[in-house]
Amino acid sequence: MADLTLEDIAKQAGVSRSTVSRVVNNHPHVSEGVRKRVLEVIQITGYQPNAAARTLASQRSWMIGLVVPRSVSSFFTDPYFPHLTRGIAKGCNQHDYTLGLFLVGTKEDEEKILPRVSRSGLLDGILVQAGHHGDQVIDRLVQSTIPLVMVGRPFHTEGISYIDVDNIEGAYNAVSHLVRLGYQRIGTITGPSKSTVGVDRMEGYRKALNERGHTLDESLVTEGDFTEAGGYYAMQRLLPAKPDAIFAASDIMAVGAIRAAQEADLRIPDDIAFVGFDDVPLANHRDPKLTTIRQPVYQFGFSAVEILIELIENGREPARRVMVGTELIIRDTCGASRRR
């Protein structure tokens, strides 16, 4: 099964190594008869070309790496990652790439992983999940020469390729929806201001209020960290300002915020409305069901791979930028069904 070489197949098929190589790689200039015969031998023997030898000779590993920096702590808590990973895995599979996973957990991990991913002969390209501003790994990776696509927009974008969800527009739509429903004191629980996700969703909130003639009240804005507990405490901070609606920059935070609101004996959506962001399954299983912004995470991962492959094949320049749209999912917590 294993450990057959090109030469073995060649011998069995009565041709040369070169010819077998041509067949395996689907190159032209092989007569139909020979191609068929070689294919047959390969079929029977179950021959698989040796990955290392192929990589060494062709200088292409057909492997890409997904690097998740240390500052991406939501790896555990957020269903975002399983879906992203699935999309990426699917993309790799479909294009015959192997996926390497590099999770940076600690500073030591960082020291081991950085040299490894930039080592020649291992990866053809790298996908980096965007993290916090100033993350070591991201900064150092970006200046390597290997093709690279950021998943999520980084703070500094000069010359670097990325794919991102249109967070500004998503947040804008969420908040506009609340405005349209007539809410007057719309607060927000933002994501970390050290991440572009956090900043952009805040920007969308700001934009929606402005365009629709609301003034931004600082007492209705507070920062969360994309965790349930973070949302809970954020809501407690917001409560004194008497908001009648909240846009939470993530569903998980919305869940925490709702818990805090309920503990304060507020009814949802009668006393206070909520819109989240992400559309995690959880949000659809609770009562009341969460109105939210859905992002196509699976597709997002899949596309990231395709962009990277395009980069690998056609060069890094110019940098590619892709934005993907979102969708407003109206459920119970925004009160749309009972108002208007």
Add this chain to the structure above:
Amino acid sequence: MADLTLEDIAKQAGVSRSTVSRVVNNHPHVSEGVRKRVLEVIQITGYQPNAAARTLASQRSWMIGLVVPRSVSSFFTDPYFPHLTRGIAKGCNQHDYTLGLFLVGTKEDEEKILPRVSRSGLLDGILVQAGHHGDQVIDRLVQSTIPLVMVGRPFHTEGISYIDVDNIEGAYNAVSHLVRLGYQRIGTITGPSKSTVGVDRMEGYRKALNERGHTLDESLVTEGDFTEAGGYYAMQRLLPAKPDAIFAASDIMAVGAIRAAQEADLRIPDDIAFVGFDDVPLANHRDPKLTTIRQPVYQFGFSAVEILIELIENGREPARRVMVGTELIIRDTCGASRRR
């Protein structure tokens, strides 16, 4: 930075390729002076040995693969996976292995992935997440010659190495706890009977009832699928049998079951008690907080890697088996604080 070869380093340090190789691989028989000089050149130039060349020459790729079969659908819904993956990634990192991720989503994925993982020169060993009985990928992988460790016990274990959580004991402890608290009609929502996890947790339930003089009432047993919705419907099926306590084979199902119980106007734990399994963070953030069995998932993944590496280095025979223990986490839903 990249594309330096051993030969380049050798030239710069005024020694031979062989000597540099010895230094890089920390082999003996290099004089201190030479070693220092070579190390210096490597330091300055940022040389990294070419992975493919090394793999080809040494027949070791220093890479292991994690294969997640199609029948493992909980990949998305369960926090188990992020933690497992983190543990595995940590193990790889610490032992200087690269981690390859192979998620099998569809039948087509299967056809692409199977040849790839068994291709020589790519992986030194494979970790396979246990899935359902009869899963193609698992069966075919197991009979390959490459070192392999199953994460979770498979149905047929002859000759194969695995690491597993002691599910029987965990479930036994959970149910024993309920018995001790005096509950009389203890029901269970099991996992799929096609998985050993499901079977074992059921076995623990059975064992606890038997040993403590309860008889097993079939109307108090129903099968779930490790999802929230599955738990919800399972609970609805159980309700007519009037259980006063439920052991759910996973927290996620417990959450669904609790929702169903609450909709039926049962108070928890006064009217009905719950114990889950997994200790997902979610379970600790809700009200009432879930009593559960904690499994050391991170450690589990880490150990799996170490077992695999041991296999790679010392051969597949004999098969290694490791069981890891669990811990009962007592919170609100079992009613321990108000009873006894």
Add this chain to the structure above:
DNA sequence: TCTGCAATTGGGAGCGCTCTCAATAATCAT
């Protein structure tokens, strides 16, 4: 000083593939 031995170093083959280039075979126009 010389021999013997161990420690250190260098040279060479080879891992299994790709890819260029030359050789051969097949095809066609003349």
Add this chain to the structure above:
DNA sequence: ATGATTATTGAGAGCGCTCCCAATTGCAGA
């Protein structure tokens, strides 16, 4: 039939490393 042209095939070098073996060096003991 002949030379020119093109399609098919094979040989060989080389990708960058490891590892064996032989050569060299250093040093202790006689």
